[in-house]
Amino acid sequence: MIRRIVLAASVAALVTAASGALADAPPIQVTIKNHQFTPNEIRVPANQPIVLNVTNGDALAEEFDSTALKVEKVIAGGQSGIIRIHPLRPGRYAFMGEYHSATAQGVVIAQ
Amino acid sequence: MLATLLIVFREVIEAGLIVGIVLAATKGVPGRGLWVSMGVAGGLAGACVVAAFAGGIAALFQGSGQELFNAAILILAVGMLTWHNVWMASHGKEMSRELKAVGAEVRQGGKSLLALAVVVGVAVLREGSEVVLFLYGIAAGGGATMASMLLGGAAGVALGAGLSLLMYLGLLAIPAHRLFAATTGLITLLAAGLAAQAAAFLQQAGVVTVLQTPLWDTSSILPEGGMLGRLLKTLIGYTDQPNGLQLMAWLGVVAMMLTLMRVVNARPRATQSAAIAHPAE
Numbered sequence: 507m508i509r510r511i512v513l514a515a516s517v518a519a520l521v522t523a524a525s526g527a528l529a530d531a532p533p534i535q536v537t538i539k540n541h542q543f544t545p546n547e548i549r550v551p552a553n554q555p556i557v558l559n560v561t562n563g564d565a566l567a568e569e570f571d572s573t574a575l576k577v578e579k580v581i582a583g584g585q586s587g588i589i590r591i592h593p594l595r596p597g598r599y600a601f602m603g604e605y606h607s608a609t610a611q612g613v614v615i616a617q
Numbered sequence: 618m619l620a621t622l623l624i625v626f627r628e629v630i631e632a633g634l635i636v637g638i639v640l641a642a643t644k645g646v647p648g649r650g651l652w653v654s655m656g657v658a659g660g661l662a663g664a665c666v667v668a669a670f671a672g673g674i675a676a677l678f679q680g681s682g683q684e685l686f687n688a689a690i691l692i693l694a695v696g697m698l699t700w701h702n703v704w705m706a707s708h709g710k711e712m713s714r715e716l717k718a719v720g721a722e723v724r725q726g727g728k729s730l731l732a733l734a735v736v737v738g739v740a741v742l743r744e745g746s747e748v749v750l751f752l753y754g755i756a757a758g759g760g761a762t763m764a765s766m767l768l769g770g771a772a773g774v775a776l777g778a779g780l781s782l783l784m785y786l787g788l789l790a791i792p793a794h795r796l797f798a799a800t801t802g803l804i805t806l807l808a809a810g811l812a813a814q815a816a817a818f819l820q821q822a823g824v825v826t827v828l829q830t831p832l833w834d835t836s837s838i839l840p841e842g843g844m845l846g847r848l849l850k851t852l853i854g855y856t857d858q859p860n861g862l863q864l865m866a867w868l869g870v871v872a873m874m875l876t877l878m879r880v881v882n883a884r885p886r887a888t889q890s891a892a893i894a895h896p897a898e
Contacts, residue, residue: 579684580683582675587683595830604624
């Protein structure tokens with residue numbers, strides 16, 4: 507019984523810790539319109555996790571893609587998506603909209 | 618139109634390469650055409666469902682639904698590929714000695730075919746849902762360019778399927794007694810690569826937040842986004858900036874696969890199976 511309580515408590519602690527980590531930073535708003543990102547230069551603090559909330563204002567789907575940030579996420583037309591980015595070392599990290607890479611280009615700058 | 622063609626081509630080739638490897642790995646196994654077709658059909662149907670509910674899936678788990686879904690189906694594929702390789706290691710010797718397997722062996726072969734059909738289904742589902750979402754947006758958007766873009770999409774499917782077919786035929790050119798070893802190796806690397814991708818999706822979802830720092834950067838030599846980089850990413854899980862968790866997942870799956878195959882292979886008639894287990898020596 508005690509073991510069960512300890513287990514439940516540690517699970518609860520883990521869940522709280524996890525959701526706490528997820529809720530930490532307020533999301534940075536990014537929009538896609540006419541296959542362009544606004545802002546297309548995103549300045550973020552280095553060495554801490556960040557969250558982007560990307561809203562796709564176009565009718566067409568877009569894939570937020572960045573090998574440098576290790577992110578691949580499809581955002582359907584007219585919808586938004588949460589993108590979590592691991593703590594970055596200071597530097598520039600390019601990203602793009604894979605479905606319209608001619609115009610959909612941007613960079614995350616960690617300082 | 619050209620942009621549409623390229624995007625669809627890329628997604629189709631990523632699924633097509635996996636289908637090609639599966640087809641080569643099951644050469645001579647009766648009924649494989651049906652199983653693989655069922656995998657493709659199931660994957661396509663699933664892709665449409667996933668695309669239709671893309672918004673709902675993405676909203677799950679505090680906005681990490683898409684990443685967790687990707688990670689889950691990738692891990693499922695890793696499991697199925699492992700099952701296939703281990704099963705082949707324990708039964709493959711009879712089948713490669715005499716390619717036309719009969720009787721009970723065939724029925725057991727059906728189990729491994731089921732696993733591979735799931736792998737095919739998962740590959741088609743994953744890439745297919747992106748194609749469906751992409752093309753659906755174009756179709757829904759309408760406009761004068763719609764017809765040419767859809768034409769580009771169709772051409773992309775045809776080209777991707779054609780190139781996958783070429784790779785399959787290339788694999789078949791490998792002499793029969795080496796084909797088994799070749800496809801076993803390809804499937805091992807494929808599974809390791811999928812595991813590394815699954816690890817990255819778990820990190821992107823925020824579920825795993827350790828070992829996230831890239832270990833090295835080869836993007837200046839072989840960028841992951843280039844054609845060769847993408848090809849290698851599909852086949853062996855190449856990434857130009859792997860992190861610790863990805864490397865551990867990759868090495869872990871290779872080690873697990875080799876160990877399991879060795880264990881099941883060593884059990885009965887170790888001397889006979891040695892030639893098949895270590896054909897390179």
